[in-house]
Amino acid sequence: MSTRDNPYAVPGDTAGGTMRAGVDFGAPEQSRTPGRPSLLDLENGPVAEGLIKEASTASFTADVIQESRRQPVLVDFWAPWCGPCKQLTPVLEQAVRQAGGKVRLVKMNIDEHPAIAGQLGIQSIPAVIAFKDGQPVDGFMGAVPESQIKQFIDKLGGGGDRIGEALETAKAAADEGDSQTAAQIYSAILQEEPDQVDALAGLAGLLFDAGQADKAAALLDRVPAAKSDAPAVAAIRARMALAEQVAALGDPEALAARLEADPDDHQARFDLALIANAQGRREEAAEHLLHIIRKDRSWNDDAARAKLLELFEAWGPGDPATLSARRRLSSLLFS
Structure with a gap:
């Protein structure tokens, strides 16, 4: 859509698509304390409801002007017939979600609600305008890439982890x-x-x-x-x-009795290692498996070493039990 045939241009506007600030959409919200929302209110549930919503001319003051006094609000002006709009909208929505609630997105169908777009002097769509403190402060037009959208949000103060x-x-x-x-x-x-x-x-x-x-x-x-x-x-x-x-391993007491009778009963020791791990005794589990590796590295096709590596993955690379057992395993294998 060109500047010339856009029905939403403000008469006499020669800015060539520049987004005007200072448009008055309603009286300021009274007695509202500005502030950023937290991720969740543990008593009342998440505060992220309405992170992305559709707006009308009637709801624009509440959804955009008043809400922008709490955090930035992006307004996506689009139309069903606009191909680039269909490309931009899902990327824009994803970027807003990834911002974690520090910005909100309001979508306005200009076919159904042309008045706001006209007041803002929108020259082409898709067009996105950012509002802060009740006023439009920045914007862009066209189906820009995701990286540019994220930079735009970061610039508004909506980034962060x-x-x-x-x-x-x-x-x-x-x-x-x-x-x-x-x-x-x-x-x-x-x-x-x-x-x-x-x-x-x-x-x-x-x-x-x-x-x-x-x-x-x-x-x-x-x-x-x-x-x-x-x-x-x-x-x-x-x-x-x-x-x-x-x-499926059976009674740990019976396995312990087998091991006491025969310290080289590697199967009993292997099963006890799995039980110890399941009960949270990681060092004990590692000790059993390292004992088998030390005594008979090839037992059961290297099953003890393979299981120990599996435990490392389950525990995580930074777990103290992983760090200790990995050092001891390296000594056994490479000494």
Whole structure:
């Protein structure tokens, strides 16, 4: 659409598409304290509702002008017949979600609601205008690439790694035994980013630890195929696979009795290692497997070493048990 045939141009506007500031869409909101929203309110649930919404001329003051006094609001002017609009909108929505709620997106169909676009002097679409403190402050036109959109949002102060900070908070809560708080944070993240892999894996781990393996598996099924090998996902899947193996191992007391009668009963020691790991005794599990490797490295086609490597993956590369056992394994293999 050209400047000449755009029905939304302001009469007499010769700015060639420049976005004008200072348009008055309504009275300022009274007695509102500016401030950024947090990721979630642990009592009332996530605050991310309405992160992306459709607006009308009637709702523009509330959805854009008033809301922009809390955080930046992007307004996407589009129309159903506009091909570039269809290219831009999903990329724009994804960028807003990744900003973690520090910016909001309002979409306006200019065919149904032409007045606002006319007041702003929109010369072509797609057009995106950013509002802060009740006023339009910046904008761009056309189906720009994702990287440019992210830079635009960062410039508004909508960047930052809120999701990363929330993930760290959730992990800290889980490590301290506060599973309820961790689960609430992971759930809030997933309401903003349904495919957030670390949150999916974290919540699945909490469900698995609570004895809800079926729900944990169902949650992992939501992981996008392209991210199925992510470390957090691999770790929880490894834990679940180990638990299935341990369930078929039998009575640990009987295995301990076998080992006491014959210290070279490597199968009994191997099974006890899996049970120790399932019960959270990682150093003990590693010691059993390292003992087998030291005594008979080739036992059962190198099964002890293979299992130890599997445990490293489940524990994570930074776990103290992983670091200690990996050093000892290296000494056994390369000394």
